[in-house]
Amino acid sequence: MKKKTIALVAHDNRKEDLIEWVEWNYQILTEHKMICTGTTGKLVEKAIMKKLALEGDHGLDITKLKSGPLGGDQQLGALICDGKVDVLIFLWDPMQPQPHDVDVKALLRISVLYNLPIANNRATADYLISSPLFDGHEYEPVVKDYSSYINRMG
Numbered sequence: 001m002k003k004k005t006i007a008l009v010a011h012d013n014r015k016e017d018l019i020e021w022v023e024w025n026y027q028i029l030t031e032h033k034m035i036c037t038g039t040t041g042k043l044v045e046k047a048i049m050k051k052l053a054l055e056g057d058h059g060l061d062i063t064k065l066k067s068g069p070l071g072g073d074q075q076l077g078a079l080i081c082d083g084k085v086d087v088l089i090f091l092w093d094p095m096q097p098q099p100h101d102v103d104v105k106a107l108l109r110i111s112v113l114y115n116l117p118i119a120n121n122r123a124t125a126d127y128l129i130s131s132p133l134f135d136g137h138e139y140e141p142v143v144k145d146y147s148s149y150i151n152r153m154g
C-alpha cells in the first residue's frame with residue numbers, strides 16, 4: 001500500500017473536534033504520513049502518542065509546519081502546488097474571523113484548484129477516511145489542463 005500524505009489543520013475552536021476525530025482514527029492515520037500546521041501538529045502528536053502509549057522519540061511520521069497565522073497555511077499551500085499532499089482535513093471555524101483569513105482563503109482555493117480531496121467538517125472527514133480510495137488504493141486526482149493559460153503571451 002502506498003502511504004498517503006494527510007494534512008491536518010484546525011482553527012482553535014475546532015481543535016477539540018479534530019483531536020477527537022484523530023483519536024477515533026489514529027490507527028489508519030499512523031499508516032500514512034501526516035503533515036500539520038504548528039499548533040494542530042503538537043496536539044495531534046500528543047493525542048496519538050497517548051493512544052499508542054509512546055514516549056520521547058516516537059518515530060511517528062508527522063511533520064509540523066509553522067503555526068497557521070505565522071505562515072503554516074501558506075507552507076501547506078506550497079506543498080499542495082508541488083503535489084506533495086493527498087488529502088486535507090481542515091476544520092476551519094465558521095464562527096470567528098481569523099487574522100490570517102487571506103491565507104485560509106488561499107489554502108482553500110489552491111486545494112480546489114488542484115482537485116485535492118478536502119474535508120472542512122467532521123462528517124466529510126468521516127466519509128473521506130472510510131472511503132476505499134483512502135486506504136489501499138492509488139488515486140491520482142485529475143487536474144484541469146491549464147496549459148493554454150500557462151503558455152499565453154499576455
Ligand SMILES: O=C(CO)COP(=O)(O)O
Nearest residue numbers: 037038039040067068069
Ligand atoms: O490557523 C490555522 C489554520 O488556518 C491553524 O494553525 P495552528 O495549527 O498553528 O493553530
